[in-house]
Amino acid sequence: MEDEEIINLYWNRQEKAIYETDKKYGKYCTTISFNILQNNEETKECVNDTYLKTWNSIPPQRPNILKVYLGRIARNLAINQYERKKAKKRDYTLEIALEELNECISSKNNVEEEFDYNELVNMLNVFLSKLSQDKRKIFLERYWYLYSIKEISSNNKISESNTKTILLRIRSQLKDYLKEGGLYE
Amino acid sequence: MNNKDLLKAIGDIDDRYLIEEKNRVKTNNMVNIMKNLKLKYVLAPICIVFIAVIGIYKSGIFTSKPDIAISKKDGWIIKEVKTDKTTTSDTAILPKWNEMSISQQFGEVEYTNSKYSSKIAKISKNNIIKNIGNTTLTGYDTYTKTTYSKKGDLYSIKGIAEKCAIAVKFERDTDYYVYVNSYYRPKTLGEFIEVLNLKDNISFGTIYYNYWDKDSEENINVEFYDVDNEIIWNKLFSNLNLENIYSDNDAGKYTSERFSQSISISVDIPLLGYKNISVSLTDKGYMLTNILDTGKGFYIGEDKVKEFLEYIKENYDGYKIVYVDENGKEITDKNMETENNMVEEKIMMTENTVNGYVTKEVETDKITSNENKTEPYIPNN
Numbered sequence: 001m002e003d004e005e006i007i008n009l010y011w012n013r014q015e016k017a018i019y020e021t022d023k024k025y026g027k028y029c030t031t032i033s034f035n036i037l038q039n040n041e042e043t044k045e046c047v048n049d050t051y052l053k054t055w056n057s058i059p060p061q062r063p064n065i066l067k068v069y070l071g072r073i074a075r076n077l078a079i080n081q082y083e084r085k086k087a088k089k090r091d092y093t094l095e096i097a098l099e100e101l102n103e104c105i106s107s108k109n110n111v112e113e114e115f116d117y118n119e120l121v122n123m124l125n126v127f128l129s130k131l132s133q134d135k136r137k138i139f140l141e142r143y144w145y146l147y148s149i150k151e152i153s154s155n156n157k158i159s160e161s162n163t164k165t166i167l168l169r170i171r172s173q174l175k176d177y178l179k180e181g182g183l184y185e
Numbered sequence: 186m187n188n189k190d191l192l193k194a195i196g197d198i199d200d201r202y203l204i205e206e207k208n209r210v211k212t213n214n215m216v217n218i219m220k221n222l223k224l225k226y227v228l229a230p231i232c233i234v235f236i237a238v239i240g241i242y243k244s245g246i247f248t249s250k251p252d253i254a255i256s257k258k259d260g261w262i263i264k265e266v267k268t269d270k271t272t273t274s275d276t277a278i279l280p281k282w283n284e285m286s287i288s289q290q291f292g293e294v295e296y297t298n299s300k301y302s303s304k305i306a307k308i309s310k311n312n313i314i315k316n317i318g319n320t321t322l323t324g325y326d327t328y329t330k331t332t333y334s335k336k337g338d339l340y341s342i343k344g345i346a347e348k349c350a351i352a353v354k355f356e357r358d359t360d361y362y363v364y365v366n367s368y369y370r371p372k373t374l375g376e377f378i379e380v381l382n383l384k385d386n387i388s389f390g391t392i393y394y395n396y397w398d399k400d401s402e403e404n405i406n407v408e409f410y411d412v413d414n415e416i417i418w419n420k421l422f423s424n425l426n427l428e429n430i431y432s433d434n435d436a437g438k439y440t441s442e443r444f445s446q447s448i449s450i451s452v453d454i455p456l457l458g459y460k461n462i463s464v465s466l467t468d469k470g471y472m473l474t475n476i477l478d479t480g481k482g483f484y485i486g487e488d489k490v491k492e493f494l495e496y497i498k499e500n501y502d503g504y505k506i507v508y509v510d511e512n513g514k515e516i517t518d519k520n521m522e523t524e525n526n527m528v529e530e531k532i533m534m535t536e537n538t539v540n541g542y543v544t545k546e547v548e549t550d551k552i553t554s555n556e557n558k559t560e561p562y563i564p565n566n
Contacts, residue, residue, distance in 0.1 A: 011463075012463040013447075013473060014447065014465070015447075059479060062478065068203045071203065076196060079193075104191060120191070124198050136202060
């Protein structure tokens with residue numbers, strides 16, 4: 001079923017919308033959630049919550065790209081759920097990714113300072129536009145989809161050490177870019 | 186700013202980076218999770234029971250009454266729908282710039298401080314009243330990151346208030362395209378009917394009745410065809426004073442928490458490029474519609490909904506949809522495939538002949554559909 005039809009089902013308050021969503025994007029949402037939560041039961045709960053939140057938000061929302069809309073909800077819910085349950089296992093991809101992202105911000109700034117969130121998002125968009133498509137894919141697989149290094153290297157058919165090196169360089173570039181952009185000193 | 190802020194901000198990047206083909210998310214071996222997926226909320230029993238079909242499935246297939254009845258069960262005429270398995274991609278890919286029609290490329294126009302969205306539908310010159318201005322439209326190619334602009338003249342449409350919809354004719358183009366104001370909200374049903382001249386412009390199609398049968402513990406889908414439009418109009422649209430009470434924030438309040446039934450009427454408004462949108466009636470007495478793309482709702486009362494349903498059931502044949510596989514075995518929620526395979530639908534009808542039952546495939550290649558079309562929908566004027 002086309003996305004537009006699925007969205008119309010939501011607008012018409014037809015419960016079939018959720019079935020169609022699950023049919024088309026269930027695996028996608030599950031993958032995103034599991035990457036973060038690393039737990040089958042919690043992933044199931046998160047995916048269910050994703051559908052409920054989608055049901056409650058359409059209407060009034062009318063997403064341009066349903067897949068991305070769902071993915072974003074699943075990702076945010078999974079991160080929130082992870083935070084709530086305070087698993088914080090050191091080997092969790094999310095924990096490791098957060099530690100890596102620490103490198104991108106000034107050590108002075110790892111505190112609660114005011115910053116312009118929208119400006120940060122804009123800068124990230126510009127930064128990503130300057131990356132090659134391959135490098136952008138690797139960066140997003142790591143920090144949007146939260147794949148492990150092993151999965152990323154398998155997805156992109158490169159070695160794990162190469163993956164790590166690419167990510168290290170991108171993080172370094174990002175740090176310089178954010179600093180040059182005046183987001184922090 | 187801390188690392189969590191950065192992680193969150195990465196989550197809000199532009200959609201186009203997430204739909205690049207190379208960024209397709211590979212699913213892993215966790216499909217088993219889906220086998221046990223249950224929705225913990227009250228929607229659960231309903232959502233799982235629907236058998237989904239794609240491809241050539243559109244309401245057009247079901248708007249025509251089958252010529253031959255197969256059998257009757259529980260008062261419904263059984264209509265078997267055969268399904269086959271095919272696989273398809275689940276990736277959402279935006280069309281490229283040169284694959285889009287001009288009204289897709291320039292999908293939005295501003296007029297009197299309101300934004301109008303393209304319906305990707307042409308409108309005949311016979312339905313154009315007068316020029317109401319001109320403007321420059323912009324379009325954005327997400328692949329090449331190029332912004333385009335094109336001048337266009339704006340026109341009013343016969344019988345349609347400008348605050349609801351207008352037409353655009355692009356420079357060096359001879360066609361007129363419909364653009365609607367999705368954010369227009371009528372105050373009353375009467376106003377809604379008037380600004381869109383719904384009495385002349387709307388046509389009703391198949392009525393879909395869906396209910397939970399507690400005896401068989403199944404969700405039942407029934408369709409009614411060729412219902413007299415006057416009946417629908419008189420029964421549902423006669424009270425012009427009904428207020429539009431729909432609120433985006435209360436979308437969940439219009440149906441019961443425990444699903445019992447729903448009624449949905451397929452609606453076409455060819456003048457504005459609408460095909461198979463919906464007017465639905467909820468078990469709590471609301472009439473909801475997405476005409477003009479955003480929600481409108483009118484409380485007509487539970488009794489009115491019940492009365493409408495009873496009238497339809499008494500005066501029209503209801504066709505219960507039963508999905509069967511290639512072996513003719515009925516597919517129910519209990520034995521449904523758990524893999525997320527997309528299916529292609531064929532319509533099989535069983536004819537009772539002197540030699541017994543004969544099953545044949547209904548020709549579906551003559552059925553038209555707007556799905557996947559990049560050409561604008563041209564209404565018959």
